[in-house]
Amino acid sequence: xxxxxxxxxxxxxxxxxxxxxxxxxxxxxxxxxxxxxxxxxxxxxxxxxxxxxxxxxxxxxxxxxxxxxxxxxxxxxxxxxxxxxxxxxxxxxxxxxxxxxxxxxxxxxxxxxxxxxxxxxxxxxxxxxxxxxxxxxxxxxxxxxxxxxxxxxxxxxxxxxxxxxxxxxxxxxxxxxxxxxxxxxxxxxxxxxxxxxxxxxxxxxxxxxxxxxxxxxxxxxxxxxxxxxxxxxxxxxxxxxxxxxxxxxxxxxxxxxxxxxxxxxxxxxxxxxxxxxxxxxxxxxxxxxxxxxxxxxxxxxxxxxxxxxxxxxxxxxxxxxxxxxxxxxxxxxxxxxxxxxxxxxxxxxxxxxxxxxxxxxxxxxxxxxxxxxxxxxxxxxxxxxxxxxxxxxxxxxxxxxxxxxxxxxxxxxxxxxxxxxxxxxxxxxxxxxxxxxxxxxxxxxxxxxxxxxxxxxxxxxxxxxxxxxxxxxxxxxxxxxxxxxxxxxxxxxxxxxxxxxxxxxxxxxxxxxxxxxxxxxxxxxxxxxxxxxxxxxxxxxxxxxxxxxxxxxxxxxxxxxxxxxxxxxxxxxxxxxxxxxxxxxxxxxxxxxxxxxxxxxxxxxxxxxxxxxxxxxxxxxxxxxxxxxxxxxxxxxxxxxxxxxxxxxxx
Amino acid sequence: xxxxxxxxxxxxxxxxxxxxxxxxxxxxxxxxxxxxxxxxxxxxxxxxxxxxxxxxxxxxxxxxxxxxxxxxxxxxxxxxxxxxxxxxxxxxxxxxxxxxxxxxxxxxxxxxxxxxxxxxxxxxxxxxxxxxxxxxxxxxxxxxxxxxxxxxxxxxxxxxxxxxxxxxxxxxxxxxxxxx
Numbered sequence: 001x002x003x004x005x006x007x008x009x010x011x012x013x014x015x016x017x018x019x020x021x022x023x024x025x026x027x028x029x030x031x032x033x034x035x036x037x038x039x040x041x042x043x044x045x046x047x048x049x050x051x052x053x054x055x056x057x058x059x060x061x062x063x064x065x066x067x068x069x070x071x072x073x074x075x076x077x078x079x080x081x082x083x084x085x086x087x088x089x090x091x092x093x094x095x096x097x098x099x100x101x102x103x104x105x106x107x108x109x110x111x112x113x114x115x116x117x118x119x120x121x122x123x124x125x126x127x128x129x130x131x132x133x134x135x136x137x138x139x140x141x142x143x144x145x146x147x148x149x150x151x152x153x154x155x156x157x158x159x160x161x162x163x164x165x166x167x168x169x170x171x172x173x174x175x176x177x178x179x180x181x182x183x184x185x186x187x188x189x190x191x192x193x194x195x196x197x198x199x200x201x202x203x204x205x206x207x208x209x210x211x212x213x214x215x216x217x218x219x220x221x222x223x224x225x226x227x228x229x230x231x232x233x234x235x236x237x238x239x240x241x242x243x244x245x246x247x248x249x250x251x252x253x254x255x256x257x258x259x260x261x262x263x264x265x266x267x268x269x270x271x272x273x274x275x276x277x278x279x280x281x282x283x284x285x286x287x288x289x290x291x292x293x294x295x296x297x298x299x300x301x302x303x304x305x306x307x308x309x310x311x312x313x314x315x316x317x318x319x320x321x322x323x324x325x326x327x328x329x330x331x332x333x334x335x336x337x338x339x340x341x342x343x344x345x346x347x348x349x350x351x352x353x354x355x356x357x358x359x360x361x362x363x364x365x366x367x368x369x370x371x372x373x374x375x376x377x378x379x380x381x382x383x384x385x386x387x388x389x390x391x392x393x394x395x396x397x398x399x400x401x402x403x404x405x406x407x408x409x410x411x412x413x414x415x416x417x418x419x420x421x422x423x424x425x426x427x428x429x430x431x432x433x434x435x436x437x438x439x440x441x442x443x444x445x446x447x448x449x450x451x452x453x454x455x456x457x458x459x460x461x462x463x464x465x466x467x468x469x470x471x472x473x474x475x476x477x478x479x480x481x482x483x484x485x486x487x488x489x490x491x492x493x494x495x496x497x498x499x500x501x502x503x504x505x506x507x508x509x510x511x512x513x514x515x516x517x518x519x520x521x522x523x524x525x526x527x528x529x530x531x532x533x534x535x536x537x538x539x540x541x542x543x544x545x546x547x548x549x550x551x552x553x554x555x556x557x558x559x560x561x562x563x564x565x566x567x568x569x570x571x572x573x574x575x576x577x578x579x580x581x582x583x584x585x586x587x588x589x590x591x592x593x594x595x596x597x598x599x600x601x602x603x604x605x606x607x608x609x610x611x612x613x614x615x616x617x618x619x620x621x622x623x624x625x626x627x628x629x630x631x632x633x634x635x636x637x638x639x640x641x642x643x644x645x646x647x648x649x650x651x
Numbered sequence: 652x653x654x655x656x657x658x659x660x661x662x663x664x665x666x667x668x669x670x671x672x673x674x675x676x677x678x679x680x681x682x683x684x685x686x687x688x689x690x691x692x693x694x695x696x697x698x699x700x701x702x703x704x705x706x707x708x709x710x711x712x713x714x715x716x717x718x719x720x721x722x723x724x725x726x727x728x729x730x731x732x733x734x735x736x737x738x739x740x741x742x743x744x745x746x747x748x749x750x751x752x753x754x755x756x757x758x759x760x761x762x763x764x765x766x767x768x769x770x771x772x773x774x775x776x777x778x779x780x781x782x783x784x785x786x787x788x789x790x791x792x793x794x795x796x797x798x799x800x801x802x803x804x805x806x807x808x809x810x811x812x813x814x815x816x817x818x819x820x821x822x823x824x825x826x827x828x829x830x831x
Contacts, residue, residue, distance in 0.1 A: 045683065052690060059697070067829075074826055103828065109759065181759075279815050279823030283757050283784045285775055622784050624755050628813035628825035630794065639750050639794045639813040641825070643761050 047259055054220050054258030055266060061205050061217035062268050065252050068099050068190050069272040075102030076185060077278040077625045077644025080135055080143030081242040083250065085226060087191055088145065088166045092238040095224040096193045097250075100135065100143070105629035106186030107642035110178055116171035117149065117161050122184060124158035126642075133189060133210055134162065136172070139181035141243070144173055145189065160184075185644065192217075194224050202257060220256045222265050227251040229271070249273045278644055283622035293599065294612035295584075299331060302603035302610045305593035306359050307335060308370060309515070314595040315348075315359075315395065316603075316610055317374065323355040330372075330387070330395065335597045346396055350374070352403040353385045358460070363418045367443060370394075375413040375426060376403075382410025384424075384437070384445060409435040409448035415461035415511070419469055421493040425451070427458035427471050434458065434471075434487065434498065452487070452498055460511035460591075464541075465518035470501070472508035472522065482508025482524055484536060502540055504547060506532075510591040514615070516598035522547065523592035523602065530554040531589040533602075551613075553589055553602075584611075699801045700808065703741065704829070707799045707810040710735045710743050711827075714795045718747065718814060719822045725749040725793070743799045750792040757786050772818075791816040792825075806831060 073082035084098040106128060111121025114136065122128060130151045137143045145165035152159055162184070164172050176182035188210070195204040195216075205221045208214040228236040230246040241247060253269040296302075300321045307314035314335045320326030330348040350356070357377040362368025370389035376382055383406045390398040412430035419425050424437040424445065434452045437445040459472035469487040474480070482504040488496045506526035513520050520536040531553040539545030586604045593601045603610045627644040630637050713735050717723045723731060730748030754767040762770065767789070774786040793814040800807035809830040815823045 042679070045679065049686070052686070056690075056693065063697070067831075070829065074828065105826070275824075275827065279817075279825045281755055281788050281790060281815075281817060283786075283788060285785055622757065624759065624788075626755070626790070626815060626823075626825050628792070628815075630811040630813065630826075630828045637794060637796060637811065639792050639825075641753055641761065641763075641792060641813070643755065643759065 050259030051266075054218070054256055057218035058221075058254055058256050058266070058268055061207075062252060062254055062270055064207060064217055065097075065192060066270055066272050068192075069250055069252075069274070071101055071103070072099045072274065073101055073278075075105040075107070075627045075629050075642070075644070076100060076135070077627045078245070078280070079139070079141045079625070079644065080137040080185070081141070083228070083241060083247060083274070085228065085238050085241045087193060092241070094226055094238060097191070097226050099190045099192075101188045102135070102186040102627070103188055103629055104186045104631070105627055105640045105642045106134075107627070107644050108184055110176060110182045110184060111159075112178065114162065114172065114176040114182065116163050119150070119152075119159035119161050121154075121157055121159050124153065126184075126186075128158075128160050128184070128186070133165065133187040135185045135187040136162070136174075136176050137183060137185065138176055142174065144176075145187060146172070146184075183644070192224070194221060205254070218254075218256065220258055222255040222257055223253075224255075225251075225253040227253070247274060278625050278627040280623045280625050283624070291614045292611060293614045296331070296333075296610035296612070298608040299603070299610050300326070300608055301605045302591070302608070303328075303357055304359050304591050304603070305595060305601040305610065306361055306372065307595040307597075308361050309364060309596045311394065311596065312336065313394065315372070316601075317356055317359045319356055319605075320354075323377075325354070327351055328353055328356050328374075332395065335595050335599065348387070348395060348397055348399060348401075350385065350387070350401055352401065353383065356385070358413055358416045360416050360418060360424075363422055366422055368418075368422075368439070373416060373424060375410050375416045377413060378406065378411050380411055380430075381406040381408055382413050383407075384410055384426075386443070404445055407448055409437075409450070414457065414459040415471055417461040417463050417469055417471075419463070419487075419493075419495060420467045420489040421495075425461060425469055425487070425495075427461050429457050429459070432457065434495075436495070451495055454485075454498065456483075458485075459508055462511050462513045462520065464513065464520065469495075470511065470520060471498075472504075472511050473500075474508055480507055480527075482506055482522075484508070484511075484520070484522065484540075486541075502536075502543060502547070504534065509589065510593075512592045512594045512600075514594050514598060514600075515596055516615075521592060521594075521600070523589060525588075528554075529587075533592060533600075553587070557585060557587075584609075696805055699805055700831070703799045703801055703805075703808040704810075706738045706741050706743065707797045707808050707829075709738070710745055710797045710799065711795055711810060711812050714745060714747055714797075714812070715814060715822055715824070718793060718816065719820070723747055727751050727791075738799070741799055741801055743797065745798075746796045748794050748796075750794060753790050753792060755788045755790065757784060762787075789818060 076082050082100045085096060086092045087096055087098060106126045108123035108126040114120055128134065128148050128151055130148055132148045134146050134148060135143045136146050146162040147165050148160050149163050150161035191208040193206055195206050197203045202220045202222060204216045205218045205224060206214050207217050228241045228247055229249045229251060230236055231248045236244055236247060249271050251271045255265050255267050257265045296316060299316055299318045301319035301323050303317040303319050305314055305316050312334055313332050316331040318329050318331055320328045328350045332346040353374060353376050355377045356374045358375040360373055362371040362373060370393055372387040372395060374385045383403055385401060385403040387395055388400045390396045409428055410426055411428060414427040414429045416424060416426050426435045428435055432454050433450050435448040436451050437448055439445050454473060456473040456475035461469055461471035464470050468489060471485050472482060473485050474482050484501040484504060485498045486501045487498040490496055504522055504524050506524040508522060509525055510523040511520060522534045522536055524532050524534055526532055532549050533551035534547035535550050536547050537545065540547050586607045588604060588606065589602045590605045591603045598615065600613045600615055601610055625644045626641060628639050628641050631640045725731060727749055730746055732746045735743045735745055751763060752767055754762040754770055756762060770787045772787050772789050776784055776786060795812040795814060797810040798807050811828040813825045815825050
């Protein structure tokens with residue numbers, strides 16, 4: 001009983017007040033620590049939330065810009081500027097971008113000269129309505145935004161009245177006339193810019209779609225940058241963005257400082273490639289091969305054409321009426337002139353030279369720059385001659401002509417060309433070898449060195465853009481198997497054993513290099529006795545492709561005769577000139593040459609004729625531009641096609 | 652009786668403490684988790700959308716290749732569908748239809764319908780410089796409709812391309828329209 005009562009007093013269960021207070025104090029301290037930690041966590045959470053929200057908004061803004069950039073130019077074609085680094089009426093800036101497109105593909109030519117507020121006829125199918133934004137442009141490119149202030153149908157069609165969207169004194173900034181292909185296009189314009197900075201220096205990024213109004217894409221922006229790049233990813237000056245056709249991509253950069261507690265700004269960047277939004281259709285007829293641009297006649301036994309880079313003049317080497325007896329001459333002419341409108345500028349007679357067959361200019365940058373070298377044919381002994389430039393640096397009657405001592409090496413020279421070592425290489429048909437001439441300090445050639453013996457008959461020789469020499473060779477019993485060979489130079493500029501590059505479909509006649517494209521062209525007599533010009537592109541030189549035939553004498557001649565019953569009816573610049581023309585009904589060609597402007601020449605010895613052609617390079621003169629979009633018709637989708645550009649020459 | 656009451660209060664304290672802690676910590680945890688999931692979903696959606704758009708462009712290139720080769724041969728107002736080469740995880744639908752041919756004239760007109768069929772496409776002429784130029788050029792117009800989807804919760808990307816086949820057989824893209 002006593003024990004039970006003691007336990008009842010001392011071991012009383014439960015907590016004393018002191019214990020409870022102590023536990024409460026400890027709990028409070030722990031809760032305070034937890035609360036403090038929670039506070040920190042909450043603040044971090046808040047900051048991270050702001051960062052996430054800002055980052056998401058910034059990423060979405062960047063995505064929006066990317067998407068609009070991917071649509072830019074839709075339906076506008078190539079003429080007007082679709083990417084404009086400014087807002088209308090303000091200067092160009094790297095943080096402002098205006099994007100134009102014509103998604104509805106509305107387009108019409110203007111029926112008359114445009115005056116502000118006056119009715120002008122347009123194509124009713126374009127569907128312009130009052131209040132619509134439009135873009136005015138013409139064959140010169142550029143563009144000016146305008147507003148349709150009146151649209152009405154008439155008995156003849158439809159008229160609209162326009163006023164400039166940008167405030168200008170005196171109406172439109174430019175004049176728009178049908179004679180310059182003026183046209184009006186539908187316009188969707190989107191502008192991106194930064195609003196005025198707030199007190200903390202941060203700004204809002206605003207997207208303004210004309211007709212819909214502005215809206216803020218993201219806040220807290222420190223800077224926005226648009227960089228415009230060309231095909232080589234080189235930046236384009238802001239002032240040239242609107243006018244250059246080189247714009248290929250836009251890099252967008254966005255720096256922002258999320259929330260109030262962010263330590264460092266964040267940066268997002270992306271690059272958007274601009275895609276073509278229209279096509280062009282060329283009206284020039286290509287299937288007649290090259291375009292005849294001049295006829296040289298009579299040229300006695302023409303042997304080749306040469307011109308020096310940078311010169312306006314080119315030379316035709318004529319071997320004379322009877323090459324072994326008559327003195328040859330160089331016929332000089334201005335390369336830019338066409339047909340027979342050009343007068344003969346000069347004729348240089350080569351008194352001590354007979355039967356020249358090949359010519360080449362000396363290498364630029366050396367002592368032979370501007371000098372013309374001519375190889376003269378002989379059955380046993382050939383000659384080399386040099387025509388030095390006159391006091392004015394050109395070739396004229398004042399030029400000094402030096403005929404060097406004859407040598408067997410040049411007998412029946414097939415072609416000559418300077419190599420990378422500044423020595424002259426000669427392909428000898430009679431010896432079946434390649435010879436090298438090194439020149440002394442006085443400019444006289446030393447003894448010929450036979451470099452390589454060849455199993456065949458080597459012919460024309462030219463230097464390729466890679467610095468190696470290329471030459472033709474004919475093999476077979478009758479020399480009917482032509483091929484292209486390459487004589488490379490190693491690092492020490494020593495010539496290497498020639499190797500065959502590829503076979504040609506027939507007898508190789510002549511070889512030349514197009515200075516514009518750098519490609520080699522060969523003149524070949526094919527098994528049907530037709531003379532064809534083959535483009536020996538880089539693919540052929542690497543053994544990956546066949547030579548591309550781009551011209552057939554027979555097809556060209558037949559086509560020409562089909563087109564004009566008499567080739568003399570071809571339009572020539574000077575009346576009466578056509579009467580002096582020879583017939584172009586020729587059936588063989590002897591050489592192929594290029595001048596430094598990229599025009600191609602072929603010569604016919606039998607007809608005493610040299611024909612100048614312009615190659616099939618895009619002239620862009622008869623080009624019509626088309627743009628298209630997709631419209632919903634009924635339950636389906638249909639393409640909507642509009643002409644957006646007409647070259648001036650079309651009208 | 653007193654002892655029993657005190658003991659019962661002590662026995663519940665731990666549970667109460669845990670419950671209070673759970674009640675306090677659960678909401679922010681749920682919010683954080685939902686936000687994390689939302690961000691993850693957004694980034695996955697963005698990635699998938701980019702994949703859809705790239706796939707759609709790839710399909711357009713394939714349609715171009717088929718049109719320029721012998722893969723698709725259509726008469727005007729005909730259409731066909733094809734299964735594009737495998738796009739992993741993406742479902743693609745492609746339809747290529749040929750519209751009525753259009754004819755462009757050298758004087759800057761676009762001829763459609765009956766007017767387009769009544770011109771002499773071989774008519775040529777020479778200009779003042781001896782260039783031989785066509786008077787009319789016929790253009791075949793193709794509409795390519797591409798629909799690429801990844802999953803039901805993500806809207807498909809639709810890409811419409813208008814292609815032109817020129818008389819020399821070359822293809823040009825006249826316009827592209829994207830719809831998200």
